[in-house]
Amino acid sequence: MPVLDREPSKDLGGGDGLPKLPLPALEDTLDMYLRCMKHLLTEEQFNKTQNVVKQFGAPGGVGKLLQSKLVERRENKANWVYDYWLNDMYLNNRLALPVNSSPAMVFPQQSFRAPIDSLRFAAHLISGVLEYKTLLDSRSLPVDYARGQLAGTPLCMEQYYRLFTSYRLPGPERDTLVAQESSVMPEPEHIIVACKNQFFVLDVVINFRRLNERDLLTQLEKIARMAGSDEEQLPPIGILTSDGRTEWAESRSVLMRESTNRDSLDMIERCMCLVCLDEATGPELSDTTRAMLMLHGGGLAKNGGNRWYDKPMQFVVGADGCCGVVCEHSAFEGIVLVQCTEYLLKYMTGSPSKLVRAASVSELPAPRRLRWKCTPEIHKLLASSADKLQRLVKNLDMDVHKFYDYGKEFIKKQKMSPDAYIQVALQLAYYRCHGRPVSTYESASIRRFREGRVDNIRSATPEALAFVKAMTDGGPSTEKMEMLRGAINAQTKYTILALTGMAIDNHLLGLREIARELKMEKPDIFTDEAHLICNQFILSTSQVPTTVEMFCCYGPVLPNGYGACYNPQSDHIIFCVSSFHESSETRSAVFVKCLVQGLLDMRDLCNKCNSSVKFRMEGNGKIHSPVSGSAFIIFLLFIILSVTPVSPSV
Numbered sequence: 001m002p003v004l005d006r007e008p009s010k011d012l013g014g015g016d017g018l019p020k021l022p023l024p025a026l027e028d029t030l031d032m033y034l035r036c037m038k039h040l041l042t043e044e045q046f047n048k049t050q051n052v053v054k055q056f057g058a059p060g061g062v063g064k065l066l067q068s069k070l071v072e073r074r075e076n077k078a079n080w081v082y083d084y085w086l087n088d089m090y091l092n093n094r095l096a097l098p099v100n101s102s103p104a105m106v107f108p109q110q111s112f113r114a115p116i117d118s119l120r121f122a123a124h125l126i127s128g129v130l131e132y133k134t135l136l137d138s139r140s141l142p143v144d145y146a147r148g149q150l151a152g153t154p155l156c157m158e159q160y161y162r163l164f165t166s167y168r169l170p171g172p173e174r175d176t177l178v179a180q181e182s183s184v185m186p187e188p189e190h191i192i193v194a195c196k197n198q199f200f201v202l203d204v205v206i207n208f209r210r211l212n213e214r215d216l217l218t219q220l221e222k223i224a225r226m227a228g229s230d231e232e233q234l235p236p237i238g239i240l241t242s243d244g245r246t247e248w249a250e251s252r253s254v255l256m257r258e259s260t261n262r263d264s265l266d267m268i269e270r271c272m273c274l275v276c277l278d279e280a281t282g283p284e285l286s287d288t289t290r291a292m293l294m295l296h297g298g299g300l301a302k303n304g305g306n307r308w309y310d311k312p313m314q315f316v317v318g319a320d321g322c323c324g325v326v327c328e329h330s331a332f333e334g335i336v337l338v339q340c341t342e343y344l345l346k347y348m349t350g351s352p353s354k355l356v357r358a359a360s361v362s363e364l365p366a367p368r369r370l371r372w373k374c375t376p377e378i379h380k381l382l383a384s385s386a387d388k389l390q391r392l393v394k395n396l397d398m399d400v401h402k403f404y405d406y407g408k409e410f411i412k413k414q415k416m417s418p419d420a421y422i423q424v425a426l427q428l429a430y431y432r433c434h435g436r437p438v439s440t441y442e443s444a445s446i447r448r449f450r451e452g453r454v455d456n457i458r459s460a461t462p463e464a465l466a467f468v469k470a471m472t473d474g475g476p477s478t479e480k481m482e483m484l485r486g487a488i489n490a491q492t493k494y495t496i497l498a499l500t501g502m503a504i505d506n507h508l509l510g511l512r513e514i515a516r517e518l519k520m521e522k523p524d525i526f527t528d529e530a531h532l533i534c535n536q537f538i539l540s541t542s543q544v545p546t547t548v549e550m551f552c553c554y555g556p557v558l559p560n561g562y563g564a565c566y567n568p569q570s571d572h573i574i575f576c577v578s579s580f581h582e583s584s585e586t587r588s589a590v591f592v593k594c595l596v597q598g599l600l601d602m603r604d605l606c607n608k609c610n611s612s613v614k615f616r617m618e619g620n621g622k623i624h625s626p627v628s629g630s631a632f633i634i635f636l637l638f639i640i641l642s643v644t645p646v647s648p649s650v
Contacts (some may be wrong), residue, residue, distance in 0.1 A: 001025050002502065003071055019154055021081060021449040022501045023074050026067040027505045030057045032497075036458045036504065037530050040437060040466050049530040063523070066511045067347050070546035073168070073514065079451035082507045086453075089176040089331035090168075094245050097168075097309040099392055099555035099578075102326055103334065103565075104294035108549045109285060110321035110634055117192035121348075122275055122317045123217040126191060127316070128347035129273065130204060130342060133164050137187065144339075146448060159332035164272040165187070166331045168310045168330040169247035179419065180270065188272045192370075193220065196229035200371040201267055202275075211485035215364060224277065235374050236305030237264075242296075242392075243385040247616045252380045254515040255372075256349040259531065264370040273313040280301040287400040291553040292322055294324045294394075299393040300386040313340075333454060334544050335445060336551060343401055344533045347546050356485040396555060401586035403596060406603060408568040415605050418568050419543050420491035423459040424467060424484065425602060426564055429595035430539055431468040433467050434585070441537040442559075444498035453497045456505040459541065471601060480610040484602065539564065551576060560585045573599075590616050 003023040030053050038046050056063040059571060076082040093101065094360055112118045146153040162179055165188070169176040180188065181235045189205040200223045204211050211219070226232070240251045255261040268491060281302045294316060295302035307314060307326070314326040327337050408418035431437060440459040446452035467483040497503045512526050525531060538561040544552035545567055553576035556563045561576040575595065579586035
């Protein structure tokens with residue numbers, strides 16, 4: 001039996017009163033694991049896995065022992081999987097943050113006619129950040145609630161409070177997510193402004209008064225002048241944060257030998273956020289180009305050194321109008337990034353620039369340039385980090401495509417979940433490109449539970465495989481339509497499992513990690529080839545819907561994988577597909593071409609079957625619904641649970 005809370009929560013989303021994350025029954029997880037993996041394995045592999053799983057779950061077996069230990073852990077922890085998940089998903093990962101981990105939100109292209117225009121935009125943006133942080137500091141941010149018939153159920157808000165008060169500290173083997181929650185240390189009252197690879201402290205509170213927008217602009221103008229001084233150019237230390245996590249931890253320990261560097265690092269690590277004033281990068285600013293520039297800055301030759309990737313929020317304001325935000329993902333999920341950035345963009349469009357009205361602080365001290373003492377060893381480390389970032393820049397293959405043939409309104413008219421429909425389309429695209437299914441990751445929010453982050457929706461279902469084979473091999477339209485509905489129903493069912501804390505990935509992770517804590521030999525289920533295949537997410541996907549004009553993007557999680565982020569709108573869908581040039585197996589443009597064709601084929605299939613239904617209705621006066629009773633029930637469940645999965649990786 002799954003372990004659930006006995007009493008419903010009466011809390012308003014702060015955390016403590018929300019129900020704890022349930023613990024699925026061991027038998028349910030093992031059965032679902034076999035179902036998820038059977039069609040991804042050879043017959044020989046599956047037979048071996050079936051035996052391994054049976055032994056693991058047998059009475060008196062190791063699985064039963066580990067499950068009992070997880071039950072105890074659930075009793076003693078606010079969230080039994082949170083620490084395991086955070087370490088596994090982010091902090092243990094040794095890859096560089098840009099492209100591999102940190103997603104970006106790309107703002108609408110801005111039209112700056114003169115350098116002062118970009119500084120005005122930055123001042124207005126900072127003013128919005130300070131307004132938003134005031135809401136956070138006073139705990140006045142409206143609580144997010146589940147929608148539909150679960151309206152009134154609060155969602156955990158803790159991720160919001162890490163937006164401007166946390167920092168990812170690099171470590172030799174594991175990073176640390178540092179949260180500034182000490183009552184002894186004051187709240188940060190400064191922002192770091194990066195300009196021409198230099199870092200400046202911008203105090204936003206002076207003499208107990210928050211700077212108004214006019215003062216912020218004045219200070220930004222001073223910073224731009226100071227950064228332009230050739231006499232005081234310092235090395236681009238920020239490039240070190242773009243390196244692998246172990247390499248950056250080693251470089252940071254070298255920097256820390258000098259007190260000047262320690263002071264500068266402390267100011268950066270304790271700041272609210274970064275504002276990166278980027279230089280223009282060139283004439284071509286397509287959506288794809290802007291997405292890539294947000295993810296990696298274009299390397300040292302452009303703005304790659306004008307970053308500090310350990311901070312959760314880096315707002316980028318380019319002189320050429322290329323603007324957005326890069327986020328360090330360990331602190332919060334994509335929906336929090338969306339909510340914050342939508343607030344800021346709405347603030348900037350709905351709140352006129354206040355450059356004249358408010359009273360200014362009479363004496364504004366000049367912003368302070370952060371100093372660095374660099375030995376030959378540090379210069380060598382800088383060159384190495386810059387080379388690796390440049391390789392990453394050259395390797396990223398990004399394709400941002402706005403699909404205008406239809407959007408989520410058409411899909412809803414088919415009585416289908418837009419998210420499930422798009423996930424099936426992604427399965428079809430991959431199958432047409434590569435002729436096989438692969439493990440697929442789609443993040444689902446579990447914020448209904450205390451300290452909830454995400455679990456995985458395994459979109460590569462047997463039903464999806466049956467549909468994509470039918471679409472590829474041919475056959476009657478009625479059969480294809482039946483298979484499409486079967487695939488969407490299966491996707492929706494699994495989504496409900498994930499949203500309600502009953503999916504398999506977090507549970508399997510917990511079983512593996514509790515075995516490690518008990519210093520047991522790793523159980524066979526976790527050394528079996530199927531477990532490796534299970535966790536090789538060649539297709540990493542997430543829905544990141546927005547209500548204002550912007551889009552999210554991120555890189556693949558494997559060298560031979562794809563990242564596929566999508567933003568469904570009423571009459572169009574924005575896709576951001578990424579892969580790596582170094583892989584001979586992948587090419588983003590080809591994947592997008594297959595995706596577009598698949599979406600058109602799925603539309604034509606729906607229209608053809610709808611026409612057939614209409615013809616039958618008109619022919620004999622009876623309604624022949626294309627939706628089965630069970631499918632309709634699944635659809636109702638989907639509406640009730642209001643599916644809005646968000647970025648993993650977003």
